[in-house]
Amino acid sequence: MGCSSCSTGKDGQPRGCKNNGTCGTDGCNKLTVFDWLSNMSLPNGEKPFDCVEVRFKNSRKEFFRNTENLTLSIGDIVATQASSGHDVGMVTLTGELVKVQMKRKKVDYKDKDLPKIHRKATQNDIDKWQKCRDREEEIKKRAREIAIILKLQMKISDVEFQGDGSKATFYYTAEDRVDFRQLIKDMAKAFGIRIEMRQIGYRQEAQRLGGIGSCGRELCCSTWLTDFRSVSTSAARYQQLSLNPQKLAGQCGKLKCCLNYELDMYLEALKDFPSQDTKLFTEKGLAFCQKTDIFKGMLWFSYKEDPSNWHTLTKEQVQEILEKNKKKEKVASLEEYTVDNFVKEEKVFENVVGQDSLTRFDKPKRPRNRNRKRNKAKSNSGKNNNNNSGNNANPQKKRGRRNNNQKRQQKNG
Incomplete structure (x- = not known):
């Protein structure tokens, strides 16, 4: 999102607001709350809420009471009450939505000891x-x-x-x-x-400083994430991720917050899924679970005597075998079930999006080998013709040379 102070300069380069995310028009603020009640008018006789949310450097936000009944809007710079002296911040939220935010952050909006807003900041204050x-x-x-x-x-x-x-x-x-x-x-x-x-903490440090994550986007904690929930390695185990600390850790050195985003879906999918410690009793031998695929609903089992040979079973088949094992019945072997699962998948490629080839405008390339052969043949034929023409051009000169050589030999003899 852009703002008027982030427009390009004279040379076309991005000028930047140089406010570390606190633009004057609140266009590129991080952790900005969208005021979806701004276009709604208050009922008759209802006074506007007298508290506002003010944002200071980075992600620090506090609530202040507007005792002077100033007409404030998002982006106004105000002078607020501090422990000693005054502080300067920017208004990020006004109206009834501030009450919702105060309840969410467990701040009592009826408290009379809330800090106050002194005035709108003057040019000297700014x-x-x-x-x-x-x-x-x-x-x-x-x-x-x-x-x-x-x-x-x-x-x-x-x-x-x-x-x-x-x-x-x-x-x-x-x-x-x-x-x-x-x-x-x-x-x-x-x-x-x-x-x-x-x-x-280290997460709060990353939130204040910001940065780019391994996904290529800005850090969640510095853009929209407001609360830090504990992340454990069990979240990676449920999602079957490799327990590599270099890949699972973020810029703060702790486990990535995004490990919790899809954890609820995985836990819901694992409710009716056999655990990875499942053992199947067959007449051929005891089978252990080697691998699971939650998305496909497949499990891979291998016999205790032959751990390198894996057999693919569906979730329903494993549950069926477990029910028989509960009744103290053994299945003959796992091969009976794996034969049904073996289905050849035919790869069908369709141009659903309607994309064309990237080389559709390129000129067709001519075969170079044929041209080379033709050029060689022409050059060889030209040389042969020149040689033949040279040999047959002056036969009388050749005869005269032979006669002269014969005369010289007779004189010397």
Whole structure:
């Protein structure tokens, strides 16, 4: 989605808003909520909801009460109440849908202690806010250098300034507890601002920084995913994925969130599916399950004495054999069932979409070998004709040479 501040420049190159996803028109925001109630009018006598959702750097969103009854719309930059001073953010949602979002995030909209919106941001507020945003990368680099000097086992991933520039929040990740008291003192002396350290998880770090996943798209956590559910390796086992940590892990180093997307469908399909620990008792011997295919409804079994030879059975056939085994009846062999399953699949290729060949406009290539043979034959015939013509052109000269040679031999003799 584009916006007016993300249009192309004079040379045709993309200009970019340089706001890290916080455009002025809210056109390319990440984690943006679509206000589907914006076109609906309120009933008579009903007052509009007095709370709005304000978004700050990256994915941080908070709810504020509009006590001044300001006419706010999505994309307005406002000055909000903070613990000390004021902060500057952008309105991302207004109206009745804010109440729904507050209920969803378990925020009491009747709470009188909700922070308030002071005013719409003036040009002076916006200029100061932009200057603070421009300093963030430089300060983050300097803070990392101080942490390395102090030999602290932590990684400072992001810095967020308050709107008035009086305070900076440093987000960091660490595996163990870190004593950063000396770090705060050194940074306060170096930067001359109040420092707040906030530890986040590796998934929250990836959400704040963003990036491109192995699927080629932007990370789900930085675009639309708002809650992080626990992901376990059992989700990969149910989906029959190889337990390769390099393929299953995302940019945060944890298991990918997308492993949970199709897990419910797999669990529903596995309800009436025999487990992989199923054993079949036959007169030929005991058979173990080697492989399952949920989509085709097929299972592969092999005898204990011959594990390399697999036999294909359908889900219904396995359930039929299990019912007989419960009645203490044995099947003769698995080969009786595998013969029925062996059906040759005829491959039928149809041009359903109506796509044409990519080489339909190319000129037909002429056979080059025939042309080469013809050229060789012509050149050889030309040489032979020249030689023959040269030999038969002056027979009298040849005779004169022979006579002269004979006379020379007679004189010498």
